[in-house]
Amino acid sequence: MNAPVVVSNLSKTFYDEGRGEVRAVDSISFQCREGEVFGLLGANGAGKTTTLRMLSTILAPSSGTANILGHDVVLDPQGVRKNLGFYSATTALYPRLTARETIDFFARINQYPEARVKERVEYLIQRFALAKYADTRVEKLSSGMKQKVSIARTIAHDPLIIIFDEPTVGLDVLNALEVQESISELRSEGKTIIFSTHIMSEAERLCDRIAIIHGGRILASNTLAGLRESTGQHYLEDIFVLYVKAGQETV
Amino acid sequence: MNWSILRLLFIHEIRMLVRARRTVVMALVIPAVIMPVMIYAQKFANDRREQTLAATTYRYAVTGPLADRVRSLIEKTQQTLAENKDEEFDPLRQFKSAEIRVENPRESLDNNIIQFYVQAMTGEEADKLTRTRDGSGSRSSASATTPARRLNGVPRITVIYRADRDGSDNAHSRMMELLRLAREKDSRLLLVDRGFPGDPKGLFAAADSNVATNGQVTGSLVGRFITLFLVMMMFTGGAVASMDIIAGEKERGTLETLLTTAVRRTEIVTAKLMSITCVALVITLIQGINFFLYIRLKVIALPKDFDLQLPTGMALTLLTLFIPLAATIAAVLLMLSAYARSYKEAQMYFFPVYMVSMIPALASVMPGLSLRSAIAFVPLANVSVASREILMGRPDPLMIVVTFLVMALTAVFLIRMSARMLAREDLVIPSHSEPAEFLGGPALFQKRVLRWFALMWAVTFAVAANVPQLATFQRQLVFNEVVIMIGATLLMLKLYNLDVSDALSLRRVKPVVWLAILFAIPSGYLTALAIFRLVNIVIPAPQQLLERFAEDFIPAGMPPWQLYLYIAVLPAICEEVAFRGMLLNGLRRRLRPTALVVSVGVIFGLFHMTLFRIAPTALLGMILTGIALMTGSIFPGMLLHAGNNAFGLWAGGSALGLETLDWQYYAAAGSIFALALWIIYRNRTPLPTRPVYRGA
Numbered sequence: 025m026n027a028p029v030v031v032s033n034l035s036k037t038f039y040d041e042g043r044g045e046v047r048a049v050d051s052i053s054f055q056c057r058e059g060e061v062f063g064l065l066g067a068n069g070a071g072k073t074t075t076l077r078m079l080s081t082i083l084a085p086s087s088g089t090a091n092i093l094g095h096d097v098v099l100d101p102q103g104v105r106k107n108l109g110f111y112s113a114t115t116a117l118y119p120r121l122t123a124r125e126t127i128d129f130f131a132r133i134n135q136y137p138e139a140r141v142k143e144r145v146e147y148l149i150q151r152f153a154l155a156k157y158a159d160t161r162v163e164k165l166s167s168g169m170k171q172k173v174s175i176a177r178t179i180a181h182d183p184l185i186i187i188f189d190e191p192t193v194g195l196d197v198l199n200a201l202e203v204q205e206s207i208s209e210l211r212s213e214g215k216t217i218i219f220s221t222h223i224m225s226e227a228e229r230l231c232d233r234i235a236i237i238h239g240g241r242i243l244a245s246n247t248l249a250g251l252r253e254s255t256g257q258h259y260l261e262d263i264f265v266l267y268v269k270a271g272q273e274t275v
Numbered sequence: 276m277n278w279s280i281l282r283l284l285f286i287h288e289i290r291m292l293v294r295a296r297r298t299v300v301m302a303l304v305i306p307a308v309i310m311p312v313m314i315y316a317q318k319f320a321n322d323r324r325e326q327t328l329a330a331t332t333y334r335y336a337v338t339g340p341l342a343d344r345v346r347s348l349i350e351k352t353q354q355t356l357a358e359n360k361d362e363e364f365d366p367l368r369q370f371k372s373a374e375i376r377v378e379n380p381r382e383s384l385d386n387n388i389i390q391f392y393v394q395a396m397t398g399e400e401a402d403k404l405t406r407t408r409d410g411s412g413s414r415s416s417a418s419a420t421t422p423a424r425r426l427n428g429v430p431r432i433t434v435i436y437r438a439d440r441d442g443s444d445n446a447h448s449r450m451m452e453l454l455r456l457a458r459e460k461d462s463r464l465l466l467v468d469r470g471f472p473g474d475p476k477g478l479f480a481a482a483d484s485n486v487a488t489n490g491q492v493t494g495s496l497v498g499r500f501i502t503l504f505l506v507m508m509m510f511t512g513g514a515v516a517s518m519d520i521i522a523g524e525k526e527r528g529t530l531e532t533l534l535t536t537a538v539r540r541t542e543i544v545t546a547k548l549m550s551i552t553c554v555a556l557v558i559t560l561i562q563g564i565n566f567f568l569y570i571r572l573k574v575i576a577l578p579k580d581f582d583l584q585l586p587t588g589m590a591l592t593l594l595t596l597f598i599p600l601a602a603t604i605a606a607v608l609l610m611l612s613a614y615a616r617s618y619k620e621a622q623m624y625f626f627p628v629y630m631v632s633m634i635p636a637l638a639s640v641m642p643g644l645s646l647r648s649a650i651a652f653v654p655l656a657n658v659s660v661a662s663r664e665i666l667m668g669r670p671d672p673l674m675i676v677v678t679f680l681v682m683a684l685t686a687v688f689l690i691r692m693s694a695r696m697l698a699r700e701d702l703v704i705p706s707h708s709e710p711a712e713f714l715g716g717p718a719l720f721q722k723r724v725l726r727w728f729a730l731m732w733a734v735t736f737a738v739a740a741n742v743p744q745l746a747t748f749q750r751q752l753v754f755n756e757v758v759i760m761i762g763a764t765l766l767m768l769k770l771y772n773l774d775v776s777d778a779l780s781l782r783r784v785k786p787v788v789w790l791a792i793l794f795a796i797p798s799g800y801l802t803a804l805a806i807f808r809l810v811n812i813v814i815p816a817p818q819q820l821l822e823r824f825a826e827d828f829i830p831a832g833m834p835p836w837q838l839y840l841y842i843a844v845l846p847a848i849c850e851e852v853a854f855r856g857m858l859l860n861g862l863r864r865r866l867r868p869t870a871l872v873v874s875v876g877v878i879f880g881l882f883h884m885t886l887f888r889i890a891p892t893a894l895l896g897m898i899l900t901g902i903a904l905m906t907g908s909i910f911p912g913m914l915l916h917a918g919n920n921a922f923g924l925w926a927g928g929s930a931l932g933l934e935t936l937d938w939q940y941y942a943a944a945g946s947i948f949a950l951a952l953w954i955i956y957r958n959r960t961p962l963p964t965r966p967v968y969r970g971a
Contacts, residue, residue, distance in 0.1 A: 080535045081535075082531065082534050082535060084698075102537055102538075102539055105535060105536060105537045106537040108535070110535035112531075114528050114531055115528065115529075115531050115532040115535065116527050116528030116529045116531075116532060117529070117532070118291060118529055119527070120290075120291055120294040120295065121290075121291075129283070129287055130536065132280075132283050133280060133283060133284070133287075133536045133537065133538055134536050134537045135277075135280070135537055138279075177532075181537075
């Protein structure tokens, strides 16, 4: 069976006034299997967000290809987005919509079957325990509630592929745990999840396979057990540091 | 376009807008409540002022040796006014005044005991005063005495007042009118005494007769300003929504959320455009209703005999033009919002864009401008002129259709531009520069080339209008062609480090192309003449303008070799280097071939200044651009350009009568021209192009 996400030699070059030419993503390739959580583990500025933005078609690749369920990110961006849920710390909510309206709007705009929208909205309100605040405007919700509404709007159209770009950044421990639980639940529902983080414990807990990304390049990609075996290290932090140092020496 | 998605997005935008309480207050409550209150307050203040001024009895004094004569004059004139029932003298009849005796009139004026005083001098005194003033040199401007034109020996009456006091100023104006009336009456009596007919009405009666109906006069008046009024209302109304609609979303981070959904960029842009249009129309409607109410409540006074007739057909025609006008204004506002990085930046751009957009809307005020001219192709200006003609009861159906199409195309073009702006990566990552900004060189040249040509155009225009030393035929041509075209080309080549042969497309072409160009010269000229004749049937070029242009353009007595040099050789070389070389090279990777041909052609046309020359030169420019694209070289176009101009010069001088040939000759010429183009196409050696990612 074909992998739902196939990335081949994907690159992105920026021109930054301070740093000059920046190869934010440098010819990376990976595939995600159906129903798995694929983790992109890297420090800040490693190229995680840029990679995920290219997959969500917000940014155009400088070279290489990426396919989501057979839709090319350059040739068929709309087809890609229809099958994708994208969550990131920078994707804000409309403050003047209520939680219910937000989920409803994103379900409809992502072309979820019209007849089932109401049912889907109610399901998500119940699922994320939003009933009490469903008709409160987003601007009046606490950050934890906003987080829940954000995840609900990401999956409002029930996409097969979901991207979580550093979803726990800025959250307290309890809210971060809730987000992690949501991701686990989605995996158990058979969704394919691409999850980026710089927090080792999150990657250890959630990811079926982990790609270590640094300087825009993927240095290693394997299951946690595989990474342990190939490095002889137990802790992911040690494994990460080992690969990053080796990567820097190679450069 | 998915219509249900579009509807959803539109409702979403309107909902967002309506829920922004401050925006609603600013947009609706202010014009609907505060404006009437302000206008009422102003009217109330004015009325009170008028009442106060009318009810006041002004105190004044009369001084000087001729004081008694002045008193008598004032008294007699007031008596005459009381007997006269003419409405024009109402303000003077209502003027109440009372003379009081004072010791020192100037001091009394300063202390507001009197509002003015009248100083009556004999002729000798006045002559003496004039001599003293002439001898002392300059007068103090602060004293602000307006000297009356006076013959020597003639008495002088001066009204002395204080312009810084409302009452004094008003009273002095009335007294001056009264004195002028008295003088007129006096002179009539004098003439009658000497045996002349004193009353002008006794000489002959002067009357005028206006054959236009009140409706037509009103239509002309309203037609001149309606588009300007609407443009102002739509801009200010639409700005309320547009500022927030993309720039605000960028700031809040919701734009990125929206861009990751399954909707297309064009759907997002169209929905936003519809929202801006809707808000602009609603606010314009509110202002219109306000305006109507002010008139009904007599807060705003209409001119005498105002009679606006707006039959259904006329109203619908106007509406047909105003809808694309609203869409175009909304598209301009949307582009502004998409271009700005923040709400604040969008506000900063608004005012200059607003002011510039007012200029074409003023076209209807220009006398003699008809819609059946090139103005029909100028967005906004065409609606302005069309509205005037419709309201005057002289609609031109064909040109109204052209106007509608031009406006609709403009709106579509601007919408596409806005959609393209949403594909810009710095929307999502503002800290990153566009590659060109960083790389400089050819990449930056491609970004800046249009700015260069705008600057070149502005300099050409400004110099032609303001430097009389360059107003002669040769000097202007040399300045435009050599200094502007070649000078700017050299500067661009150096600044952006461009490869000369690549930037100017200095490539060899197949020999057969040259043969095709030789055929294309006469056949192309005749084809252009045929097109001109056809267009002239629909949009006649003013004969006077053509004759004046020919006189201005070709100076008499110039040797033929110089004529051919200045009209054929120089423009062909310089303009091909600049337009089909630099401009085409700069835009080649940014536009698709059709858009490229049209853009370069239109810009080429715009450099030919006068309105009626823009269209034919733009067409020639498009053909030359097409040839440059097919051959990948500027040389064939250069030969065709020179040949075309030289052939025109020769044909004009030889009186061959090519302008009046039978249509079959033109058809034959058109066929040969098409064949020549086909030969060039078959032997094409085009420049390499690169696909452009535009997002979706």
